[in-house]
Amino acid sequence: MSLVIPSIEALVPYEGGKPVEELERELGITGAVKLASNENPLGPSPRALEAARATLAQIHRYPDGVAFGLREAIARFHGVRRDEVLQGAGSNELLDLVVRTFATREHHVVFGEPAFVVYRLASLVYGVPFTAVPLENLVHDLPAMAAAVTPKTRVVFVANPNNPTGTYVGRAAVEQFLRAVPPEVIVVMDEAYFEYADAPDYPSSLALRHLRDRLLVMRTFSKAYGLAGLRVGYTIGPAPLIDYMNRVRAPFNTSVPGQAAAVAALDDQAHVEESRRMNSAERVRLTQALEGMGLAVAPSQANFILVDLARPARPVYDGLLERGVIVRPFGNLPTSLRVTCGLPRENDRFLAALAEVLV
Numbered sequence: 001m002s003l004v005i006p007s008i009e010a011l012v013p014y015e016g017g018k019p020v021e022e023l024e025r026e027l028g029i030t031g032a033v034k035l036a037s038n039e040n041p042l043g044p045s046p047r048a049l050e051a052a053r054a055t056l057a058q059i060h061r062y063p064d065g066v067a068f069g070l071r072e073a074i075a076r077f078h079g080v081r082r083d084e085v086l087q088g089a090g091s092n093e094l095l096d097l098v099v100r101t102f103a104t105r106e107h108h109v110v111f112g113e114p115a116f117v118v119y120r121l122a123s124l125v126y127g128v129p130f131t132a133v134p135l136e137n138l139v140h141d142l143p144a145m146a147a148a149v150t151p152k153t154r155v156v157f158v159a160n161p162n163n164p165t166g167t168y169v170g171r172a173a174v175e176q177f178l179r180a181v182p183p184e185v186i187v188v189m190d191e192a193y194f195e196y197a198d199a200p201d202y203p204s205s206l207a208l209r210h211l212r213d214r215l216l217v218m219r220t221f222s223k224a225y226g227l228a229g230l231r232v233g234y235t236i237g238p239a240p241l242i243d244y245m246n247r248v249r250a251p252f253n254t255s256v257p258g259q260a261a262a263v264a265a266l267d268d269q270a271h272v273e274e275s276r277r278m279n280s281a282e283r284v285r286l287t288q289a290l291e292g293m294g295l296a297v298a299p300s301q302a303n304f305i306l307v308d309l310a311r312p313a314r315p316v317y318d319g320l321l322e323r324g325v326i327v328r329p330f331g332n333l334p335t336s337l338r339v340t341c342g343l344p345r346e347n348d349r350f351l352a353a354l355a356e357v358l359v
């Protein structure tokens with residue numbers, strides 16, 4: 001008999017983007033570029049870096065378990081109460097925590113397909129039945145997701161913008177969805193790429209909290225704030241939900257340098273703005289260049305693009321690796337690759353390598 005439940009037995013470990021060091025070691029090269037994990041190519045805010053550095057003499061101490069200063073700064077930034085904010089080791093931990101806190105094997109979860117893989121992973125780990133609702137034209141089909149809710153459904157996850165497609169759902173559709181899902185269900189709006197979205201009708205779910213009580217909005221310091229390596233994210237929601245998740249989370253889930261860097265990063269909106277500006281310009285440039293090569297690119301509001309090569313993507317991925325460019329393949333999108341918008345020269349390198357591989 002297996003030591004674990006069948007859905008854990010069937011799991012394969014999460015595979016992130018290939019590390020630069022690993023590729024360089026394998027190929028005996030230097031100067032590889034990684035466009036695989038949707039990181040900020042400009043790096044962290046210098047102020048965040050300095051704040052993290054200033055804590056290093058204190059890292060023999062446990063962090064503030066309740067992350068008081070960080071939650072206070074987030075609450076002030078968004079104009080919410082501190083008891084409506086919960087910190088996490090990346091938003092990843094908080095997504096997992098939602099399932100762990102609110103759903104059991106007797107319940108049910110809904111998410112899109114393809115969407116961020118952690119929704120499925122968490123459901124499998126805790127043995128919670130789920131419905132993965134296919135995207136329509138690479139966009140979340142919110143009416144179909146609302147229709148997939150059953151009396152057993154506890155949580156519905158929506159990534160907006162979505163990963164790996166980069167696509168978004170507009171304000172009218174989100175408003176309708178938030179009203180349509182029964183009030184007892186927890187809707188999670190995962191806005192990891194919020195800062196990069198610039199479509200006029202892209203909605204901040206924080207501005208839609210009046211539409212339903214059970215709404216959790218997820219944000220992260222890993223993307224536009226450039227702190228992926230420190231693992232800090234947060235969720236904002238009604239105090240009773242935050243209270244339950246706070247009881248379940250690991251005791252010291254965000255680190256001493258992580259908390260300090262995140263507070264300083266929040267205070268450096270100029271860095272976020274610069275990151276956003278560069279990303280918007282490079283997203284357009286990459287999209288146009290790829291379309292110029294006859295490839296289909298999903299319209300992205302994030303810091304990456306999904307390009308359909310109309311041929312098996314794996315050999316193209318391998319060809320790019322051989323040229324020192326790391327992007328991201330997906331098993332469930334066999335002809336597509338996800339490419340993070342990097343620095344202009346990194347994107348040039350990717351485009352040149354792709355042109356070589358595709359001949």
Ligand SMILES: Cc1ncc(COP(=O)(O)O)c(C=O)c1O
Pocket residue numbers: 037038089090091092093116159161162163190192193219220221222228231232233
């Ligand atoms: C949609 C989405 N949500 C959440 C995350 C988790 O990010 P983190 O745990 O670094 O905050 C990611 C990371 O890629 C993502 O794409």
